[in-house]
Amino acid sequence: MAPKVLVSDKLSETAIQVFRNRGIEVDFRPDLGKDKEKLLEVIGDYDGLAIRSATKVTADVIDKATNLKVIGRAGIGVDNVDIPAASQKGVIVMNTPFGNSITTAEHAIAMIMAVARQVPEANASTQAGKWEKSRFMGVEVTAKTLGVIGCGNIGSIVAERGKGLKMKVIAYDPFLSQERADKLGVEKVDLDTLLARADFITLHVPLTDKTRNILSAKNIAKTRRGVRIINCARGGLVDEAALAEAIRSGHVAGAGFDVFEVEPATDSPLFGLPNVVCTPHLGAATTEAQENVALQVAEQMSDYLLDGAVQNALNMPSVTAEEAKVMGPWIKLAGHLGAFIGQLTDEPIEEVNILLDGVAAEMNTKALDCAVLAGLLKPANPDVNMVSAPVIATDRGIKTSTTTQASSGVFHGYVKVTVKTAKRERSIAGTVFTDGKPRFIQIKGITIDAAIGQHMLYTTNRDEPGIIGTLGVTMGKHGVNIANFTLGRSESGGDAIALLYVDGRVADNVLEELRQTGLFQLVAPLEFDV
16 A cells, blocks of 8 residues: 655645655645644545645644654644654654755855845835935945854855855864865865954854854854844854944844844834844745755655655654664663763864774664764754664764774674874763663773763773862752762772762752862763754
């Protein structure tokens, strides 16, 4: 029997035809996504569900989807899909992470030009019957310095377009390698240097704890007078109130915003200010982009339903159903190993070596590699998945190598990840016990045996008395319960580590108190998707 797909949002007829050409039965009901009760009534009949943003795939919808195997989102964002519920039900969630890149990059360039020449205000003035040539004195972009914050997929396209406009392009991105920067023809700088030198600043980073308000009042004050700021990435990257004040004071000459901290943006401190161009999140709103993501999701869903091939999955590795049964815990382990190092590394990664020992070497090594890379890159790019991770790693100039070997120790197999930057080398190893639970077995060459929890605390220090007491007393004083406490050292008096599995996130003031003791070289909170 042919697979059956429901398309509950507006997709192009060309995309619908992709399903039909592949022999898949498709019901195109573009308004059904707005009728949750009707969706609940019919969803059990389908193997696949293709959506945009209107359909809300909640836990109760997934519960009723007794035959559903795959959800395909034509676009990047999947806020309208309950991914944990889908994972628990065994439903794959796919998106199309690269279909909007060029369109979003072009919108940023359009904003740069509009702000440079005050196009929207000049248009409104002229159509109102005025002729205010002297009022709208713009600036050329040629020979100006374009500062790109975030030089990943979209940021690198903006950088290339900026160079085409004969701009001097500088880029701040902790994960941008020098090799990749050289290839793009951009100058790699730190954030303070970019703020001080850029005539135009454009943001192309995801919204994370580290990037939220990256252009704070403090950082906006570091910019050169007359700077123009563009945000077509995510709301919340810029302190809108602080930017508004800087525009009113004359320090910032203009801004172009496509995204806002609160959307839909019916009110913003930026509204009504001179030379501020605002658009309603149009970054992906072109005919070509909408067509591209629709075609891509139709092809991906067809490939999976007909051949079992998994692409751009957010909750499943690129492995067959048979492999997944055996590899599941090992893929989880590989992701944890990558995430451990990724959360500790805030500088460009140059090399990643993955050693697969024993039974791990006999598995689908590509899937394990992808899991490591996804874990490694996720702290800086929350949207990364096991399919997009290798592409992003290549774009960032990260060299990845994998070595396999027969079982060489007391474990039936293990995975070891070594990451090199210009400044240091980090390594961690882990295995899966017979109970199916991943464990860390070595960090920095120091042997340990550590259970992995959602919230952990990692410390490094010289091996000396008082460490255990300080950690225990400090945690206890602040009400942090320790579920598991693992210690290790290289030798007496040498390097030592501690790994604590705790019941909740360790607050910043607790971390700072530990750092102030002077006993620790590193105090780092860690989070794992267990």
